[in-house]
Amino acid sequence: MWRKIEPDERHELTIQGYRVVAYVFGDGPETVLCLNGGPGLPCDYLREAHSCLIDSGFRVVAFDQLGTGASERPEDKGLWTIERYVEETEAVRQTLGLGRVHLLGHSWGGWLAIDYTLTFPDAVKSLILADTVADMPHFASELERLRAALGSETVAMMQAxxxxxxxxxxEYLAAITLLNYRHVCRLSEWPAPVNQSLQDWNMEPYMAMQGPNEFLYIGNMKDWNRIPDLPKIKAPVLIVVGEHDELTPACALRMKNALPDGARINVVRNASHMPFYENPEGYYPPLLSFLEDVKG
Structure with missing residues (x-):
């Protein structure tokens, strides 16, 4: 379970001419490379939730994606594409000499992990898709279902x-706040690492790629759909989804049905988009069981 751990190593890498900062925890023979959500969020919330895997003998690596956290924040809007972030992830892996990794992508980091795995399959020992989707148009329809639960008048107000x-x-922000507490994090007080990431959110990549909030997708990723390509993934896969996740269990099932036989799925009860904080007992044991089965 999560606790504050200082990184054993902090690296300032030069990737595609920009500074990208990476953090390394532990020195185990098996590496879990974490790709956090956003886009535009520092890696704090995911790094703090998974650095504890060092207790089970894993090395854990996370990095602030370009435009976030301690990494450089250029103003060129043309940089905010999934293709560039795939190349950045590979540059981090190679520069740090990580070898084949257990790739853990959360939320937007899951979209990135899918594209990365399809682009560099030999670099991925296993794939953990946490609270994510592979079909944005289908996801948009699920978001409409979640929004509809607020009532027709509220939905009409939001649309206006x-x-x-x-x-x-x-009034629009009030509706989004309610949705966030239902489907992003259901804790009455959000954990410090989550707030730390949110307080340092760079909205430029978020707006360019996703949209203005978690429940309206109008950015350059809105038509992204990798369901037809998921059968190409040969690495073992664990899918994780919160019972009340904004990226819904229906989205998780869509991924599982498209992946080769053997993909596992963990629906974390009493949790939404941050199950590692909301229900750690439902999150960590299945994750560790999967990692133990696929390492080596």
Whole structure:
């Protein structure tokens, strides 16, 4: 379970001409490489939740993706593409000499992990897809279902603000806040690492790739769909999804049905998009069991 752990190593890497900062915990023979969500979030929330895997003998590596955290924050909007982040991830792996990794992608990091695995299959020993999707149009339909639970008048209000672009209106933000507490993190007080990442959110890549909030996808990823390509993934796969996740169990099932036989799925009860904080007892044992089975 998570606790604050200082990294054993902090690396400032030069990748594609920009500074990218990576963090290494432990020195085990098996490496878990974490790709956090966002886009635009520092890796704090995912790094703090998984550095504890050193207790089970794993080396854990995370990095602040370009534009986030301690990494450089260029203003070129053309940089915010999944293709560039795939190349960045490979550069981190190679520069740090990580070898084949257990790749753990959470939320947007799961989209990145899927594209990375399809691009560099020999680099991935196993794949953990946590609270993520592989079909954005299907995901958009699931978001509409979650929004509809707020009631028709609230949905109409949200749509009016979205049409006007008034995403910062108090009544619109109130609806998003309610959805966040239902489907992003159901704890009454959000953990410090989550707040730390959120307080340092770079909205430029987020707006470019995703949209103004977690429940409206209008960025350059809105038509992304890798379901037809998932049968090409040969690495063992664990899918994790919170029972109340914004990236819903239906999205997780869609991935499992498209992957080769043998993909595992863990539906974490009483959790939404942050199961490692909301229900650690439901999250860590299946993760460790999977990693023990696929290492070596």
């Amino acid at each position: 603000h979205e049409a006007a672009g008034s995403y910062d209106h108090p």
